[in-house]
Amino acid sequence: MSADDPMLTSHQRRGADLPPVVVYEEVRKLFGDFVALDGVSIQVNQGEVMCLIGPSGSGKSTLLRCTNALEVVSSGRVIFEGKPLPSNETEARKIRQRMGMVFQNFELFPHKSTLDNVAIGPITVLGMKEGDARARAMKLLDKVGLTDKAGSFPSSLSGGQQQRVAIARALAMEPDVMLFDEPTSALDPETIGEVLNVMKQLAEEGMTMIVVTHEMTFARRVANWVVVFDHGKVVEQGPPEQIFDAPTCDRTRDFLGHLGWNG
Amino acid sequence: MELDFSPLLDSWGYLLGGLGITVLLAVLTVLCSIVLGMALSIGRIYGSAWLRIPIVFYIDTQRAIPVFVVLVWIYFAVPILTGWNFHPFWAALVALTLNASAYAAEIVRAGIESIRPGQVRAGLALGMSRAQIVRQVLLPQALVRMLPSFGSLLTHTIKDTAIAAVIAVPELMKRAETVVGQSYRPIEVFTTIMFVYFIILYPGSRLIERLYQRVAHLGRS
Numbered sequence: 001m002s003a004d005d006p007m008l009t010s011h012q013r014r015g016a017d018l019p020p021v022v023v024y025e026e027v028r029k030l031f032g033d034f035v036a037l038d039g040v041s042i043q044v045n046q047g048e049v050m051c052l053i054g055p056s057g058s059g060k061s062t063l064l065r066c067t068n069a070l071e072v073v074s075s076g077r078v079i080f081e082g083k084p085l086p087s088n089e090t091e092a093r094k095i096r097q098r099m100g101m102v103f104q105n106f107e108l109f110p111h112k113s114t115l116d117n118v119a120i121g122p123i124t125v126l127g128m129k130e131g132d133a134r135a136r137a138m139k140l141l142d143k144v145g146l147t148d149k150a151g152s153f154p155s156s157l158s159g160g161q162q163q164r165v166a167i168a169r170a171l172a173m174e175p176d177v178m179l180f181d182e183p184t185s186a187l188d189p190e191t192i193g194e195v196l197n198v199m200k201q202l203a204e205e206g207m208t209m210i211v212v213t214h215e216m217t218f219a220r221r222v223a224n225w226v227v228v229f230d231h232g233k234v235v236e237q238g239p240p241e242q243i244f245d246a247p248t249c250d251r252t253r254d255f256l257g258h259l260g261w262n263g
Numbered sequence: 264m265e266l267d268f269s270p271l272l273d274s275w276g277y278l279l280g281g282l283g284i285t286v287l288l289a290v291l292t293v294l295c296s297i298v299l300g301m302a303l304s305i306g307r308i309y310g311s312a313w314l315r316i317p318i319v320f321y322i323d324t325q326r327a328i329p330v331f332v333v334l335v336w337i338y339f340a341v342p343i344l345t346g347w348n349f350h351p352f353w354a355a356l357v358a359l360t361l362n363a364s365a366y367a368a369e370i371v372r373a374g375i376e377s378i379r380p381g382q383v384r385a386g387l388a389l390g391m392s393r394a395q396i397v398r399q400v401l402l403p404q405a406l407v408r409m410l411p412s413f414g415s416l417l418t419h420t421i422k423d424t425a426i427a428a429v430i431a432v433p434e435l436m437k438r439a440e441t442v443v444g445q446s447y448r449p450i451e452v453f454t455t456i457m458f459v460y461f462i463i464l465y466p467g468s469r470l471i472e473r474l475y476q477r478v479a480h481l482g483r484s
C-alpha cells in the first residue's frame with residue numbers, strides 16, 4: 001500500500017484506528033509578549049506523514065521544537081505516545097532519543113567523518129559499542145545511498161548529501177517519529193530530489209513524520225494530512241486533496257497562490 | 264667601532280640551553296593556560312552566578328595587571344606571606360600561567376560562542392546531555408577555530424618569558440645578560456638575541472597559520 005493511496009487518504013485518515021503518536025492540545029508559546037503559537041490543537045497518527053505549511057514566521061519551527069522539548073510550551077500540552085512531555089531535562093532527553101530531527105542547515109558535526117556523524121548518537125546517548133554503532137551507521141548510509149562517503153568529512157559533501165547524512169544520523173537512534181524542519185530549503189535545486197526521495201522511501205516504510213516544507217508537490221503526493229499555519233494558528237487542516245485542490249479557507253488559497261501553486 | 268662576535272661563539276651552547284628553557288617555559292605555560300582557560304570559560308558560560316562572578320573578576324584583574332608585577336609578587340611576596348619558596352622556574356611558570364590563562368579563557372569563550380546554536384540543537388535532538396555537547400560537539404570545533412589565537416598566545420608568551428630573567432630563571436635573556444657581563448659585548452650579544460627571537464617567532468606564526476588552513480574545515484559548521 002503506497003503512502004499516496006487516494007482510497008486511504010480520502011476516506012479514512014491513516015492510522016486512525018491506532019493511538020496517536022503526538023497530540024498537541026491548545027499549545028501556546030510566547031517569546032516575551034510575542035505569541036508564536038496561539039492555541040494549536042492537532043494530532044499525528046501512527047505511520048502518518050503530516051506536512052506543516054504556511055508563511056515564514058507563522059510558528060512551524062516553533063511547533064517542531066515544542067514537539068521534542070527543545071522549547072517548553074507556555075500553556076497547553078504536547079502528548080507523546082500517550083504521555084505529556086516531561087518538564088525536567090533528564091526525562092526530556094529520554095523523549096528526544098525517540099524523536100529524530102532534521103534541520104534546514106543540516107547541522108552535521110564538521111569535525112567528524114560522515115560515518116561518525118551517524119554513529120555518534122548510538123555511541124554517546126545509547127552507550128552502544130563503537131563497532132556495533134559503526135555497523136548500524138554503515139547500514140543507514142547504505143539506505144541513503146552514501147556508503148562511498150563514509151570516510152569523508154561533511155565539508156566535502158554537497159548539500160543534498162549532507163542532508164541525507166543528517167537523516168541517517170537521526171535514524172540511527174531508531175526513532176518513533178521524525179521531525180523535518182524545511183529539509184530542502186537550503187539546497188540547490190538539483191539536489192532537492194535526492195533528499196525528497198529518501199523521505200518518500202521512509203514514508204513508504206511507515207515512519208511517522210512531521211514535515212515542515214515549502215515543497216508543495218511533495219506535500220501533495222506524500223502527505224496524508226496537511227496543516228496550514230498562519231500567525232501561530234492552524235487556519236485549515238485536512239487531507240492533501242482538500243488543501244491543494246479545494247481549500248476551504250481564503251488564507252490557504254492566498255498562501256498557495258503566493259507559491260505559484262495552481263493545482 | 265669594532266664588532267667582536269667571539270663571545271657568542273664561545274658560549275653558543277650555553278645560550279642554546281637558555282633558548283631551550285625559554286621554549287620549555289613558554290610551551291608549558293600555554294598548555295597549562297589552555298587547560299585552565301577551558302575550565303574558566305566553561306565555568307563562565309555555563310556556571311551559576313557564584314562561579315561566574317569570581318571567574319570574571321579573575322579574568323579582568325589578570326588582564327589589568329602587568330605580568331611582570333605578578334611574577335615579582337609571586338617570587339618575592341608569596342614566600343613571606345606563606346613561607347613557601349618557589350624555585351624561580353616554577354614561580355615564572357605560575358605567574359605566566361595565571362596571566363595567560365585569563366587570555367586563554369577569553370579565547371575559548373569566543374570560540375565556543377562563535378559556534379551557531381543549531382549545533383547545540385542537533386546534539387540535544389539526538390538526546391545528548393549539555394556536558395556531552397560541550398565535550399563532543401562544541402569544544403572540538405572551538406579548538407580548531409581557536410588555533411590562530413592560541414598561536415598568537417604562544418608568541419606573546421615566548422616574548423613574555425624574557426621577564427623571568429629578573430628572578431634569575433636561566434632562560435635565553437638571562438643567559439645573554441650573563442654572557443654580556445663577562446664579555447662586555449652588549450651590542451653583539453643583544454642584537455643576536457633579538458634575531459634569535461625573531462627567527463623563532465616569525466616562521467612559527469606562519470607555520471600555525473598554514474596548519475590552521477589545513478584543518479579549518481573541521482571547525483566550520
Ligand SMILES: Nc1ncnc2c1ncn2[C@@H]1O[C@H](COP(=O)(O)OP(=O)(O)O)[C@@H](O)[C@H]1O
Pocket residue numbers: 031034036054055056057058059060061062063
Ligand atoms: N527564540 C526566540 N525568541 C524570540 N522570538 C522567536 C524565537 N523563536 C522564534 N521566534 C519568533 O516566533 C515566530 C515564529 O517563528 P518560527 O517558528 O521560526 O516560524 P516559521 O518556522 O514558521 O518560519 C517568528 O516571528 C520568530 O521571530
Ligand SMILES: [Mg+2]
Pocket residue numbers: 057060061062181182
Ligand atoms: Mg522555520
